[in-house]
Amino acid sequence: MPDRKHPKYWSGEVTRRSNALDLEHDVFTWNDPKRIARSLRDSAERSTRRKGTPYQSAMSMLNFYINRAGSNLSAQQIQVLRQAKDHLRKLYGRQQASNAANADTTTPPMKNRSRLSFNNGQVS
Numbered sequence: 001m002p003d004r005k006h007p008k009y010w011s012g013e014v015t016r017r018s019n020a021l022d023l024e025h026d027v028f029t030w031n032d033p034k035r036i037a038r039s040l041r042d043s044a045e046r047s048t049r050r051k052g053t054p055y056q057s058a059m060s061m062l063n064f065y066i067n068r069a070g071s072n073l074s075a076q077q078i079q080v081l082r083q084a085k086d087h088l089r090k091l092y093g094r095q096q097a098s099n100a101a102n103a104d105t106t107t108p109p110m111k112n113r114s115r116l117s118f119n120n121g122q123v124s
Contacts, residue, residue: 021040021043021047021049023039023043024039027039027040028081033080033087037087038091040058041058041092043058055092055094059085059088062081065081066082
């Protein structure tokens with residue numbers, strides 16, 4: 001079997017060669033969050049290879065890019081991509097939950113987790 005050279009940055013390969021969505025060229029480098037969101041939506045809805053809903057596929061690809069390329073992105077581009085997430089939610093009629101609404105259901109901060117005790121699967 002021939003020796004295959006592994007790409008140095010596997011996440012870049014996933015972004016370029018994703019089998020789930022056919023992304024427009026350089027979609028994550030655009031400066032218009034609405035355009036990014038529309039492009040991701042359109043790619044996800046056209047795809048016949050995705051496993052989840054179009055919303056899940058589009059948001060997953062956007063999150064993947066933010067998380068994997070984040071350290072190499074400018075603060076301005078990270079802001080554009082976060083705004084694209086908000087626009088994507090709006091395109092699908094989903095709103096970001098407010099922090100107040102999630103206050104009772106979120107996991108406690110790391111510093112408080114050591115104080116939790118587990119009894120028969122119940123947190124006390």
